[in-house]
Amino acid sequence: MQPVEQRDEVEMLSLMLLIRRFEERASQQYQAQKIGGFCHLYIGQEAVVTGAVAAVRDDDYIITAYRDHAHALARGTSADACMAELFGKETGCSRGLGGSMHFFDKQHHMYGGHAIVAAHVPLAVGLAFAIKYRSEDRVTLCFFGDGAINQGSFHEALNLAALYELPIVFICENNLFAMGTSVKRSTSLKQIVDRAEGYDIPGEIVDGMNFREVRDKVAEVVDSIRKEPHPAFLEARTYRYRGHSMSDPASYRTKDELEKYRLDDPITRLRAQLTREGKLTNEQFDRLDKQAKETVLAAVKFAEQSPQPPLDKLYDYTYADGAVEAGVPAASESRTAVSPANSKESAAGTAAATEKKA
Numbered sequence: 424m425q426p427v428e429q430r431d432e433v434e435m436l437s438l439m440l441l442i443r444r445f446e447e448r449a450s451q452q453y454q455a456q457k458i459g460g461f462c463h464l465y466i467g468q469e470a471v472v473t474g475a476v477a478a479v480r481d482d483d484y485i486i487t488a489y490r491d492h493a494h495a496l497a498r499g500t501s502a503d504a505c506m507a508e509l510f511g512k513e514t515g516c517s518r519g520l521g522g523s524m525h526f527f528d529k530q531h532h533m534y535g536g537h538a539i540v541a542a543h544v545p546l547a548v549g550l551a552f553a554i555k556y557r558s559e560d561r562v563t564l565c566f567f568g569d570g571a572i573n574q575g576s577f578h579e580a581l582n583l584a585a586l587y588e589l590p591i592v593f594i595c596e597n598n599l600f601a602m603g604t605s606v607k608r609s610t611s612l613k614q615i616v617d618r619a620e621g622y623d624i625p626g627e628i629v630d631g632m633n634f635r636e637v638r639d640k641v642a643e644v645v646d647s648i649r650k651e652p653h654p655a656f657l658e659a660r661t662y663r664y665r666g667h668s669m670s671d672p673a674s675y676r677t678k679d680e681l682e683k684y685r686l687d688d689p690i691t692r693l694r695a696q697l698t699r700e701g702k703l704t705n706e707q708f709d710r711l712d713k714q715a716k717e718t719v720l721a722a723v724k725f726a727e728q729s730p731q732p733p734l735d736k737l738y739d740y741t742y743a744d745g746a747v748e749a750g751v752p753a754a755s756e757s758r759t760a761v762s763p764a765n766s767k768e769s770a771a772g773t774a775a776a777t778e779k780k781a
């Protein structure tokens with residue numbers, strides 16, 4: 424099934440190139456000590472977020488873990504703002520205070536960038552709850568790694584999403600490893616997608632190295648969710664070419680395994696598909712690649728020339744402006760408790776949900 428508003432595939436290929444070149448340059452700048460802290464690269468996994476984003480609207484929500492550069496770029500955060508964030512500069516998408524693991528861009532509905540494994544999954548459910556509470560037809564895309572699926576917060580989140588029938592797609596980016604631990608050693612499941620079944624959430628496996636397959640599957644699921652809100656689960660099988668983070672030599676896997684996945688590169692694959700169909704020439708591809716490299720080089724320059732955040736801002740933004748002190752409700756916040764029973768969906772929705780589960 425094709426998505427209703429299918430984005431141009433050549434444009435999406437150039438987005439994948441931008442992500443790849445951005446991260447290669449970030450790696451180089453990290454080694455040159457221009458970037459501090461942790462830094463996790465997404466190289467090899469580009470088709471997952473690009474395919475997913477190609478299938479949704481700009482006002483849908485996305486949220487992910489710490490391997491987040493690609494998710495921000497895919498959402499439309501500029502390479503300048505992303506690189507400046509890596510450099511810890513004030514012009515960064517999180518004002519230089521978040522760094523690699525905490526990209527955030529409210530304007531583009533990219534709600535992070537979260538460092539604690541699976542901690543963002545309940546937040547994603549909150550975003551989906553807000554959509555349903557406000558009777559909107561948006562969808563939340565929640566990305567996470569294979570390492571997240573055994574965390575308690577993950578189970579709590581899936582349970583609530585299923586009970587409340589929330590509009591959310593859980594997208595597991597199964598790159599076969601959580602740090603240096605193979606998924607075979609960490610997870611007692613035949614396949615990750617089986618996790619969803621336990622919560623009565625429909626789940627499917629997609630080839631995460633194939634842009635078209637990811638896009639079409641996400642489009643199909645999102646189309647169904649917009650008609651009638653419900654959670655869905657996709658296990659995208661993918662691979663990261665680099666180590667877990669910059670300091671990991673990835674000695675826990677073989678060269679042969681890496682080589683096998685490199686031959687299945689998502690960029691090469693989409694390029695080949697488009698070339699075969701006469702939609703892309705080699706010259707065009709080279710031009711797109713050159714453009715991506717230039718954009719990234721300009722971003723490095725922008726980041727270098729940007730100011731550091733002022734010291735007196737160090738403790739700003741920890742809480743929202745005007746946030747109440749712990750335990751003291753703000754006068755304007757006398758809202759009733761938020762539960763499906765008094766949401767716009769009405770108690771009937773809850774009853775139906777309960778019935779479905781009974």
Ligand SMILES: Cc1ncc(C[n+]2csc(CCOP(=O)(O)OP(=O)(O)O)c2C)c(N)n1
Pocket residue numbers: 490538539540541567568569570571598600601602667
């Ligand atoms: C609650 C928690 N435990 C441990 C860590 C340390 N840690 C950081 S990344 C990671 C592995 C996560 O792997 P996965 O979810 O598969 O994501 P990937 O790195 O493969 O994208 C761990 C254990 C953490 N950040 N949070």
Ligand SMILES: [Mg+2]
Pocket residue numbers: 568569570596597598599600601602
């Ligand atoms: Mg993983």
